[in-house]
Amino acid sequence: MQLVISNLSKRYPNGVQALNNVSFTIKEGMFGLLGPNGAGKSSLMRTIATLQEADSGSIFLDDLDVLNDKESVRKILGYLPQDFGVYPKISSEQMLDHIACLKGISNAKERKETVENLLNRVNLYTDRKKSLGTYSGGMKQRFGIAQALLGNPKLIIVDEPTAGLDPAERNRFYNLLSEIGSNTIVILSTHIVEDVRTLCSDFAIICKGELLRHDKPDDAVNELEGKIFTISADKATVEQMKEQYQVISVQMKSGSLSVRIYSDSNPGSNFRTVSPALEDVYFHQIASKMDVATI
Structure with missing residues (x-):
């Protein structure tokens, strides 16, 4: 069916x-x-x-x-x-x-x-x-x-x-x-x-x-392997990052902002690679339609 x-x-x-x-x-x-x-x-x-x-x-x-x-x-x-x-x-x-x-x-x-x-x-x-x-x-x-x-x-x-x-x-x-x-x-x-x-x-x-x-969820997540990076930043820095990177999510964690970005290559030494999640796929897909990283 x-x-x-x-x-x-x-x-x-x-x-x-x-x-x-x-x-x-x-x-x-x-x-x-x-x-x-x-x-x-x-x-x-x-x-x-x-x-x-x-x-x-x-x-x-x-x-x-x-x-x-x-x-x-x-x-x-x-x-x-x-x-x-x-x-x-x-x-x-x-x-x-x-x-x-x-x-x-x-x-x-x-x-x-x-x-x-x-x-x-x-x-x-x-x-x-x-x-x-x-x-x-x-x-x-x-x-x-x-x-x-x-x-x-x-x-x-x-x-x-x-x-x-x-x-x-x-x-x-x-x-x-x-x-x-x-x-x-x-x-x-x-x-x-x-x-x-x-x-x-x-x-x-x-x-x-x-x-x-x-x-398929796993296929979509695997496609982002090695392309999701994270960094901690303050609000002002996040606003600057939005102009330079594709910021897909911003979350408050332990008193600071945890920023996740999508990038085909390593954006810099201060960033670290993280395993992608389906949420990253979701935010990455809708990024072209709306601001998904609003704080």
């Missing part, structure tokens, strides 16, 4: 070009979608999820025309948006049972077993009788994950899914997604760049509506 996105464009009424002739193919497994706020990630995911129209282009899930056969897509889709609302007076057990009915699970025994299994997998079983309105932010997020997994979807889209989760819950969720992704297309949008390298076999970077890169 594969999802083929071809020449997809979307401009909003306010003039914002959310997607500009985007084309790439996503195969089975975990796929990471990276980009800054306003890059077009949510627009792309909403379009794939049949929640908004595209101006032009096409999306096919194998032979299924996603843009023109929305009902068929929704039967095999699991979707968790970044802002996920709940009905406050209904329990998670009741709500999942209702969603299971909508997903076509008509057998009551099968629905009960499915709901219980999902509640266990997202660590909500002991709270299944509580109203969703009493859930904490993290619990609501876990419920959102559970509803996205109902009905054994063939395509799963999750937008910043670990927001509000503690490290143990985040790890549990990613293990669950990795397990599911072995025979499903899972599109994961996240600001935690290194999670993409750990979890995803493929990824893309989008910025200002354009596809900047589509690659």
Whole structure:
């Protein structure tokens, strides 16, 4: 199974070009979608999820025309948006049972077993009788994950899914997604760049509506081997360095600024070479579109 996105464009009424002739193919497994706020990630995911129209282009899930056969897509889709609302007076057990009915699970025994299994997998079983309105932010997020997994979807889209989760819950969720992704297309949008390298076999970077890169995480990182350098500097020096080097990130560490630059050759004796990370790939790719080294 594969999802083929071809020449997809979307401009909003306010003039914002959310997607500009985007084309790439996503195969089975975990796929990471990276980009800054306003890059077009949510627009792309909403379009794939049949929640908004595209101006032009096409999306096919194998032979299924996603843009023109929305009902068929929704039967095999699991979707968790970044802002996920709940009905406050209904329990998670009741709500999942209702969603299971909508997903076509008509057998009551099968629905009960499915709901219980999902509640266990997202660590909500002991709270299944509580109203969703009493859930904490993290619990609501876990419920959102559970509803996205109902009905054994063939395509799963999750937008910043670990927001509000503690490290143990985040790890549990990613293990669950990795397990599911072995025979499903899972599109994961996240600001935690290194999670993409750990979890995803493929990824893309989008910025200002354009596809900047589509690659395997390790291949992209290996391409920068020997080209990432670091130095400690004060703020004034950093501003001077921006005019001389391609500064890709600046972080405060132990009271001083740690500067990472991209360079094809050694920029000088005061710099030291460091092993590249996927975050370096990300900042290097979007550097031409925006100032990524703002302090």
